[in-house]
Structures are given as structure tokens and as C-alpha cells.
Amino acid sequence: MASIQITEATKSYGNTAVLHGIDLNIQDGEFIVLVGPSGCGKSTLLRMIAGLEEVTSGSISINERIINDLPPRDRDIAMVFQSYALYPHMSVEENISYAMTLRKSPKEKIASAVNGVSSILGLNGLLERRPKALSGGQRQRVAMGRAIVRDPQAFLFDEPLSNLDARLREQMRSEIRKLHRKLNATSIYVTHDQIEAMTMADRIVAMHDGYIQQVGTPLEIYDKPANVFVASFIGSPAMNFIKGTASASGDGYHLQTDQGHQIILPESSGLKDRMDVILGVRPEHLMIVEEGPASLPATVDLIEPMGLSTLVHVRVGQDSLKIFTLDRPDIAEGTQVHVSYIKEKLHMFDARTEMRLESPV
Amino acid sequence: MTAATDLGTHPASRQGVTSRRFLSRFEPYFYAAPAIVLLVTVMMVPLVVGLTYTVRDIRILNPFSGGYVGFAHFEAVWHDQNFHNALYNTFWWTVSSLFFQFFLGLTLALLLNRTFPGRRIIQSLVFLPWAVPAFLSGLNWAWMFNPVISPLPQWLFALGILSEPTNILSDPDLAMWGPIVANIWFGIPFFAITLLAALQSIPGEIYEAASIDGASRKQQFVSITLPFLAPTIAITLMLRTIWIANFADLIIVMTNGGPADSTQIVSSYIFTQAFRRLDFGYASAIAAVLLVLLMAYAVSIIFIRRSLLRET
Amino acid sequence: MAYYAKSKGQRVVDWSVHYGLLACYLFFALFPLFWLFKVAVTPTKLLYSEGIRMWPSEMTWTNFTQVMTDTDFPQFFINSAIVSGSTAFISTLIAAAAGYSFSRFHYRGKAVIIVLMLITQMFPLVMLIAPIFRILTPLGLTDSLLGLVVVYTAFNVPFATFLMQSFFDGIPKDLEEAAMIDGNTRFGALVKIIFPLTLPGIAATLGFVFTAAWSELLFALMLVSSPDAVTFPVGLLTFVSKFSVDFGQMMAAGFLALIPAAIFFFLIQRYLVQGLTAGAVKG
Numbered sequence: 001m002a003s004i005q006i007t008e009a010t011k012s013y014g015n016t017a018v019l020h021g022i023d024l025n026i027q028d029g030e031f032i033v034l035v036g037p038s039g040c041g042k043s044t045l046l047r048m049i050a051g052l053e054e055v056t057s058g059s060i061s062i063n064e065r066i067i068n069d070l071p072p073r074d075r076d077i078a079m080v081f082q083s084y085a086l087y088p089h090m091s092v093e094e095n096i097s098y099a100m101t102l103r104k105s106p107k108e109k110i111a112s113a114v115n116g117v118s119s120i121l122g123l124n125g126l127l128e129r130r131p132k133a134l135s136g137g138q139r140q141r142v143a144m145g146r147a148i149v150r151d152p153q154a155f156l157f158d159e160p161l162s163n164l165d166a167r168l169r170e171q172m173r174s175e176i177r178k179l180h181r182k183l184n185a186t187s188i189y190v191t192h193d194q195i196e197a198m199t200m201a202d203r204i205v206a207m208h209d210g211y212i213q214q215v216g217t218p219l220e221i222y223d224k225p226a227n228v229f230v231a232s233f234i235g236s237p238a239m240n241f242i243k244g245t246a247s248a249s250g251d252g253y254h255l256q257t258d259q260g261h262q263i264i265l266p267e268s269s270g271l272k273d274r275m276d277v278i279l280g281v282r283p284e285h286l287m288i289v290e291e292g293p294a295s296l297p298a299t300v301d302l303i304e305p306m307g308l309s310t311l312v313h314v315r316v317g318q319d320s321l322k323i324f325t326l327d328r329p330d331i332a333e334g335t336q337v338h339v340s341y342i343k344e345k346l347h348m349f350d351a352r353t354e355m356r357l358e359s360p361v
Numbered sequence: 362m363t364a365a366t367d368l369g370t371h372p373a374s375r376q377g378v379t380s381r382r383f384l385s386r387f388e389p390y391f392y393a394a395p396a397i398v399l400l401v402t403v404m405m406v407p408l409v410v411g412l413t414y415t416v417r418d419i420r421i422l423n424p425f426s427g428g429y430v431g432f433a434h435f436e437a438v439w440h441d442q443n444f445h446n447a448l449y450n451t452f453w454w455t456v457s458s459l460f461f462q463f464f465l466g467l468t469l470a471l472l473l474n475r476t477f478p479g480r481r482i483i484q485s486l487v488f489l490p491w492a493v494p495a496f497l498s499g500l501n502w503a504w505m506f507n508p509v510i511s512p513l514p515q516w517l518f519a520l521g522i523l524s525e526p527t528n529i530l531s532d533p534d535l536a537m538w539g540p541i542v543a544n545i546w547f548g549i550p551f552f553a554i555t556l557l558a559a560l561q562s563i564p565g566e567i568y569e570a571a572s573i574d575g576a577s578r579k580q581q582f583v584s585i586t587l588p589f590l591a592p593t594i595a596i597t598l599m600l601r602t603i604w605i606a607n608f609a610d611l612i613i614v615m616t617n618g619g620p621a622d623s624t625q626i627v628s629s630y631i632f633t634q635a636f637r638r639l640d641f642g643y644a645s646a647i648a649a650v651l652l653v654l655l656m657a658y659a660v661s662i663i664f665i666r667r668s669l670l671r672e673t
Numbered sequence: 674m675a676y677y678a679k680s681k682g683q684r685v686v687d688w689s690v691h692y693g694l695l696a697c698y699l700f701f702a703l704f705p706l707f708w709l710f711k712v713a714v715t716p717t718k719l720l721y722s723e724g725i726r727m728w729p730s731e732m733t734w735t736n737f738t739q740v741m742t743d744t745d746f747p748q749f750f751i752n753s754a755i756v757s758g759s760t761a762f763i764s765t766l767i768a769a770a771a772g773y774s775f776s777r778f779h780y781r782g783k784a785v786i787i788v789l790m791l792i793t794q795m796f797p798l799v800m801l802i803a804p805i806f807r808i809l810t811p812l813g814l815t816d817s818l819l820g821l822v823v824v825y826t827a828f829n830v831p832f833a834t835f836l837m838q839s840f841f842d843g844i845p846k847d848l849e850e851a852a853m854i855d856g857n858t859r860f861g862a863l864v865k866i867i868f869p870l871t872l873p874g875i876a877a878t879l880g881f882v883f884t885a886a887w888s889e890l891l892f893a894l895m896l897v898s899s900p901d902a903v904t905f906p907v908g909l910l911t912f913v914s915k916f917s918v919d920f921g922q923m924m925a926a927g928f929l930a931l932i933p934a935a936i937f938f939f940l941i942q943r944y945l946v947q948g949l950t951a952g953a954v955k956g
């Protein structure tokens with residue numbers, strides 16, 4: 001198997017810098033998920049690892065060996081393209097077996113591998129067809145099959161499930177997990193899907209504008225987002241943010257919000273008096289309560305029942321907040337309610353740097 | 362898998378990497394090299410050599426020729442009545458050929474840009490003239506205008522276009538129309554093919570969206586089709602103008618510039634000078650003048666297009 | 674174009690105009706060719722007396738058989754076939770390589786090369802005849818089919834390159850990248866994946882160059898004089914200049930000259946449209 005080291009890697013097209021000093025160490029057998037908004041450079045990074053894009057500066061190594069100049073075919077990497085890139089003049093079977101044919105694998109081995117893959121992916125009836133005669137989701141599965149039929153050092157997946165329906169996606173997710181457990185091949189997986197990121201990753205790499213924002217296990221990232229961007233990007237429904245100023249009170253601090261409310265802050269060594277703070281709180285850590293000492297008055301804007309849960313949108317002054325609850329609250333839109341929070345679960349960010357202020361939880 | 366890893370420590374492969382890097386840097390040039398070599402040796406070098414002829418006296422049958430004559434040829438061109446006449450004819454030849462080729466080609470492209478029974482075969486047949494070798498079109502049309510072996514003059518007479526069913530190729534006032542008609546016949550398919558290709562690249566959804574938005578057929582043509590075609594039209598019109606101005610085959614075959622030089626265009630005049638009178642120096646000077654005129658034309662068109670684009 | 678809901682009467686009018694116009698085009702395109710054929714099958718004695726009849730009262734193939742047996746045209750025909758075939762093959766090969774390089778790589782000097790190619794489309798080729806003649810003479814390439822092939826290839830490579838480039842542009846880059854990840858070299862990916870997909874484009878380019886070379890007159894006229902290297906267009910033209918022209922035979926020869934180019938063109942014109950489209954669709 002393979003470990004992958006990316007050191008100070010940058011990428012520019014002419015004068016446009018697309019990736020800035022990427023540093024990432026991927027362990028042998030690790031499943032890395034890359035997330036980030038559209039255009040942040042995820043595909044570019046994958047393509048550099050695959051050898052399809054020149055590394056402008058810095059280096060990429062596989063197993064401690066720098067491979068910047070190694071052509072793709074010598075890297076022994078399989079990749080699922082965002083655009084599928086199926087060979088239009090070959091049948092599904094030929095598409096899937098092409099890499100093995102090039103490597104002159106024995107016929108029986110190819111046949112059994114193709115068989116195995118096509119039953120995992122539900123492509124059995126389609127092997128003779130040309131890509132033209134397949135639906136979007138079927139094509140995506142063929143693209144997937146073309147990668148997983150091989151036994152490469154590493155897998156690169158560029159949004160491989162984006163075109164599948166919810167059920168198939170769930171099924172494929174677990175197939176990929178199983179496959180990974182079986183082959184234990186190093187994998188890098190790009191997705192926009194929060195659930196995929198959380199459930200599949202050993203570690204998540206969150207990217208923004210060509211910079212890595214945070215690397216960590218899914219729960220680390222969820223529980224301790226390194227900055228406002230990661231906090232807002234990870235989690236669905238997204239985290240709520242409230243702006244305000246910290247002020248010392250007794251042996252702790254509280255937040256004087258811009259809307260004129262007070263919120264008691266957890267302890268943190270980073271806090272200083274009169275410091276501008278962005279407070280983050282996940283929807284599941286807010287609840288609707290009777291009026292009490294640590295509650296904020298709010299107006300209900302919108303109620304979104306989602307079956308399992310309910311999302312309540314409220315307004316506290318000018319701040320819009322979302323509240324996630326498993327109850328089905330019996331309130332009407334427009335009513336006045338009170339909102340409380342779990343103090344230990346509050347996230348604090350320095351408003352100037354947008355970086356996380358650590359709290360001892 | 363492990364093999365690939367092992368290679369890394371092997372000293373030989375380091376060298377492999379350097380030469381690979383070299384290869385990949387020069388790969389694009391390898392692919393383009395044969396084309397470049399050919400163009401430079403067979404077109405660029407002769408062009409430069411041809412330009413040097415413009416200042417020399419080069420007459421094939423005269424063993425004493427070859428000397429430097431300075432700008433004498435250009436001076437002669439400046440005063441050459443035949444050249445002026447040829448320039449004037451070139452203008453009419455180019456403008457009228459282009460005008461009809463373009464509008465008839467555009468109409469044909471629009472007609473073919475629908476699905477209807479028989480479209481494939483009709484398309485192949487109406488494009489056929491393009492496959493006819495130019496010299497053969499010339500010969501063929503020369504015969505078509507001959508009242509003894511073709512009904513065409515009779516028809517033109519019957520339609521009132523001709524006052525008598527005679528051969529227009531021998532009438533100095535009308536002769537130019539002979540090659541022009543042949544050229545139109547020959548050139549419609551070119552415009553039709555290019556414009557049809559451009560038409561087919563317009564996504565159908567755009568028309569659907571427009572018709573839902575309430576645009577009539579005519580409005581759609583003006584607001585969607587034409588803007589989409591505009592870049593293709595601009596570039597093909599420019600290239601074709603130059604091409605037609607240079608295109609002497611039809612004239613040489615049909616009239617050889619006559620009668621009384623009434624169909625002589627600059628490029629057929631160059632041909633006459635070079636290969637009937639074997640005066641390569643003078644022919645090259647005329648060619649250089651034509652080249653400059655055409656370049657000036659191309660540059661001004663590009664310039665106009667730029668400034669139009671900037672305005673909008 | 675999109676489908677439009679319309680009344681039946683309107684549709685009938687619409688389609689009558691449509692087919693009516695197409696019929697005019699068909700007539701204009703085909704009548705001269707029909708006439709060529711008609712004269713070719715008219716016996717010499719009826720040529721003038723039935724000069725403007727739509728079809729001769731008596732039809733004959735003797736003009737064709739005489740052209741094939743009594744004249745040098747079979748030789749001209751073979752010469753033309755050799756020259757056009759080789760030119761088409763070599764030009765397409767060179768143009769495919771150059772077009773691929775334009776389509777897939779960014780490199781220093783590319784813009785200059787493209788401008789150079791555009792300029793070659795612009796200048797009067799007659800101007801090159803004398804210098805080319807001078808250059809080819811010491812190489813022994815005048816008066817030879819090989820010389821014609823070299824010159825024609827150079828003339829056709831620029832347009833053929835642009836055509837091939839538009840076909841390559843129509844094929845997503847991802848495909849050869851996928852093939853490279855699957856284990857091909859770039860060249861391997863080009864041969865195994867890209868070429869099969871560009872086959873229509875290659876056919877169109879082949880056909881285009883073939884017809885162009887088949888038709889070329891001026892250079893063939895100037896560079897070649899010995900009878901065993903004369904191509905069809907030159908042969909036909911010298912036929913005209915001989916006194917006592919046998920129109921019937923000449924028409925028959927002309928009709929024969931038309932056939933290969935027409936067949937080629939018939940097969941490729943669809944791809945020609947498609948190729949130009951492919952270039953336009955992908956931004």
C-alpha cells in the first residue's frame with residue numbers, strides 16, 4: 001500500500017494561484033475525504049496527485065519517494081473522474097477491464113474481476129452496452145467500476161456518487177466502505193455531501209480558496225472546528241453565528257451581543273475583556289424553553305417539519321437562528337418564545353482572525 | 362506495486378526521470394514539428410525568395426536577366442493600365458461572388474437545418490459542386506454558356522436576362538459574369554457547410570426558451586441565430602474574400618482573362634505575366650502588391666471587429 | 674430548430690416553400706453535372722444538331738471507351754490518384770499530429786505557429802510558383818509526382834490542422850487522462866482512445882485534402898511537363914487547347930475525373946459539418 005506526502009505543494013495557472021502551500025500527510029490505508037466549496041481546488045489537488053497536472057512548486061511523494069515527474073501510468077493510482085470520462089467507443093465491460101488489459105492480466109482474472117465489480121455495482125445486465133446508452137447514474141457506476149476493479153496503491157474519487165439517487169448513494173457508500181476495509185487501499189475522496197464526509201472519512205480535509213483549513217477526524221472537525229469557515233461549512237443544518245463583545249463578569253466572561261443580549265461564555269484562555277467574538281452554536285444545542293435566567297427572547301419565523309426532526313427558525317433581534325429538535329413543538333409561526341443554549345457546546349471565534357478560541361471541553 | 366516503489370531507489374531511474382521531464386517539455390513540439398518544417402520550407406522560404414524577385418529582373422528565357430533593378434517593377438506596376446484594370450476587375454469579381462455565395466449559402470444552411478424526409482440525400486447532392494475540381498467547373502460552365510451545345514443562353518434569353526441567346530463569355534461587357542456564376546455554383550456549398558455547422562452547434566433549448574418567452578420565428582432569427590452565427594460569419598467572410606481574390610483557376614480555364622482583358626483579375630494577371638510572358642520578376646512584384654493589399658484588408662477587418670466588440 | 678405548434682394549413686405552405694427552394698438549389702447544383710453527362714453520352718455526329726436537346730435521340734458509351742483506350746487519360750488518372758492519395762494520407766497524418774498539439778498543449782510559440790498558418794492561407798499561391806520551381810529543380814523534384822505531393826501537402830496542412838484541431842477539441846481531455854491513469858502513455862492514449870473517436874474527423878480531413886489535391890491545376894501545370902507525370906486536370910486542359918476538340922471525349926473524361934472526388938465527398942460531407950460543429954460546441 002501507500003502513504004502519500006504532500007509538501008508545500010502549490011499550483012498556479014499563469015498568474016492565477018489555485019493552490020497555496022498544501023501540506024498533507026496521508027497514512028497508508030487511510031481514507032481521506034476532501035471537502036470545500038466549489039472551485040476551492042479539490043479536483044486540482046487530486047489531479048496533481050494523479051500526475052495529470054504539473055506541480056508548480058513543492059512536492060508530492062508516494063511512500064517517501066518524490067513523484068512530481070512520474071507519468072500517471074507509473075503511479076499505480078486509480079481515479080474516478082468528476083466527469084466520468086468513460087471511453088465512448090468501448091462497452092461497459094471493456095471500459096471496466098481496460099486497465100487490466102493494458103497490464104496484460106490473464107483473461108480469467110480479468111473476467112472474474114469484472115464479474116465481481118459489476119455485481120457490486122449492479123451493472124450485470126449492462127456489460128455489453130456502450131456508455132451512450134446508459135443513464136447518468138449508471139455511467140457513474142461504470143466510472144466507479146473502472147477504478148475499483150484494479151488493485152492500485154491509491155484510489156482517488158472525485159465526487160463519485162453525486163449523480164445517484166438517495167438509496168443507491170447510501171448503498172454505494174457502504175460498498176465503498178466495505179471495499180476499503182477489504183483492500184485497505186489509501187483513498188482520497190472528494191464530496192459535497194456532509195453525510196458521506198462524516199461517515200466515510202478517517203480524516204476530513206476541509207479546504208477553502210486553495211488553502212487547507214483544517215485536517216482532523218470527522219468528530220474533531222465537527223466538535224472543534226478550527227475557524228469560522230470550517231464551522232459554517234461542516235454540519236447540516238449549518239451552525240448559527242452570533243456576533244458580540246466579550247466582557248469580564250466575575251470569574252468568567254459573558255458575551256454582550258450586538259443585539260443587546262447577554263450570553264454566558266464557557267471558559268477560555270483566549271478570551272480578553274472587550275474582545276470582539278463570534279459565537280457559534282449548532283442548531284441541536286439550542287432549545288425552546290420557558291422564560292428563564294439564561295434564555296433569550298425570540299420570534300418564531302418558520303417551522304420546517306422534516307419527519308424525524310423539526311427545524312425551527314427564530315429571530316433574536318436581528319440574528320436568525322435555527323433550532324434542531326426531535327420534538328414536534330406545538331407553536332405557531334410568529335409567536336414569541338424563549339431560546340436557551342448548552343453553554344459547554346458553544347464555539348467561540350476571535351472576530352478579527354476568525355480562529356477558534358479553545359475552551360476546555 | 363512494490364516494483365514501482367523499488368524503482369525509486371535505483372540510480373538508473375533518476376536519469377529516467379530527467380529525460381522524461383525533458384521529453385514532456387518538448388512533447389508538444391514533437392507533434393507540431395513536421396507541420397512546421399513543411400510550412401517553413403515549402404511556403405515561408407519560397408515566399409521570402411519570391412519577395413526578393415520583386416527587385417530583380419528575372420525572365421526565364423533571357424540568359425542575361427537576374428540583375429538588381431531596385432523598385433523598377435513597382436514603378437511599372439504603378440503605371441500599368443492592365444494592372445489597374447485587373448484590380449478593378451478583382452474588386453467586382455470578389456464582391457459579387459462573395460455576395461451571392463454568402464446569401465445563397467446562408468439560405469441553404471437554414472433550409473438544411475431542420476429535420477425532414479430526404480434531408481441526408483438532398484444535403485449530399487446540393488453540396489456536390491464543391492467536390493467538382495475547379496478546372497472542371499470552369500470547363501463545364503464554359504460549355505454551359507455556349508449556345509450551340511447548351512440550352513442555358515436560350516433560357517436566359519427567354520427570361521429576358523439576355524437580349525440575344527449568345528455566349529456571354531465572348532461579350533466584354535458580360536464576360537465577367539461567366540466565371541462569377543461558376544464561382545457562385547462552386548462556392549455555395551462552402552458557406553452552407555460552415556454555416557450549417559455553426560447552426561447545429563446552437564443548443565436547441567435556447568430556441569425553446571425563446572419561443573416560450575414569446576419570440577416569433579423572425580425575432581428568434583435576429584436575436585439568437587444571427588448573434589450565434591456572427592463570429593463564424595465574420596471569420597469565413599474574411600478568409601473567403603482573400604481566397605476568392607486569389608482564385609484564378611476558373612478565369613484561366615473559362616476566359617483566360619479575355620475578351621479584351623475584361624475578365625483579367627490580379628491573380629490571373631500574375632499568372633499571365635509569369636507563365637505566358639515568363640517575366641517572374643514583374644509577376645512577383647504584382648503578387649507582392651496583392652499580398653500587401655490583402656493583408657491591409659485583413660488587418661482592417663480585424664481592427665474594425667475589435668472596435669465593434671469593444672463598443673458593445 | 675425547435676418544434677413549433679402550428680395550424681395544418683400553415684404547415685403545408687411552410688413545407689411547400691421549403692421543398693420548393695430546395696428544388697431550386699438542387700436544379701442549380703445538378704443541372705451542369707447532368708449536362709456534362711448528357712454531352713458525354715451523345716454521339717459525336719449529334720453533338721451540334723442536338724446540342725440543346727435535353728437528351729440525345731441516340732445514346733452511346735463510345736466516348737467513355739475511347740477515352741479509356743485511345744488517350745493518355747488512364748495514365749493521368751493513375752497519376753492523379755497517386756498524387757491525391759499520398760497527399761491526403763501524409764497531410765492528414767501531419768495535420769493530426771499538429772492539431773493534437775494545438776488542442777492539448779499550451780506552449781511557447783504556439784500562437785506564432787497558428788498565426789503563421791493563418792497567413793499561409795492568405796497569400797497568393799501563384800507568387801510561390803517561381804521560387805518553388807527554383808527550389809525543387811536542383812532537388813530533382815520538378816517534373817515528378819513526388820514534388821507535387823510535397824507541395825500539395827504543404828498547401829493543405831494548415832487547413833487540415835485546424836480541422837483536426839476542432840475534432841480533438843470536441844473530445845474531452847478527461848478521456849485520455851483516464852487512459853493515462855489506466856496505464857497508457859500519452860501516445861498510447863492518443864492511439865487507443867483518441868484516434869478511434871476521431872475517426873470521422875480523420876475521414877473528413879482525408880476526403881477534404883484528397884479533393885483539393887485532385888482539383889489542383891496551376892502548380893501541376895507549372896511544375897510538371899513530361900507526359901508520364903501529368904495529372905488529370907492538366908491533361909484535360911491540354912485536351913482543350915488542342916485544335917479539333919472532341920467535346921464528347923472531353924466531357925467523358927471530365928465526368929470520369931469527377932467520380933473519385935464526388936464519391937469521397939459524398940462519404941465525408943456529413944462529418945465535415947460535424948467536425949466544424951464539434952469545434953464550436955466545446956468552449
Ligand SMILES: Nc1ncnc2c1ncn2[C@@H]1O[C@H](COP(=O)(O)OP(=O)(O)OP(=O)(O)O)[C@@H](O)[C@H]1O
Pocket residue numbers: 013016018036037038039040041042043044045082
Ligand atoms: N486551466 C485552468 N486555468 C485557470 N484556472 C483554472 C484552470 N482549471 C481550474 N482552474 C481554477 O482552479 C480553481 C480550482 O478548480 P477545481 O476544479 O480544483 O475546483 P473544485 O474544488 O474541484 O470545484 P468543484 O467542487 O466545483 O468541482 C477554480 O477556481 C478554477 O476556476
Ligand SMILES: [Mg+2]
Pocket residue numbers: 042043044082158
Ligand atoms: Mg471538482
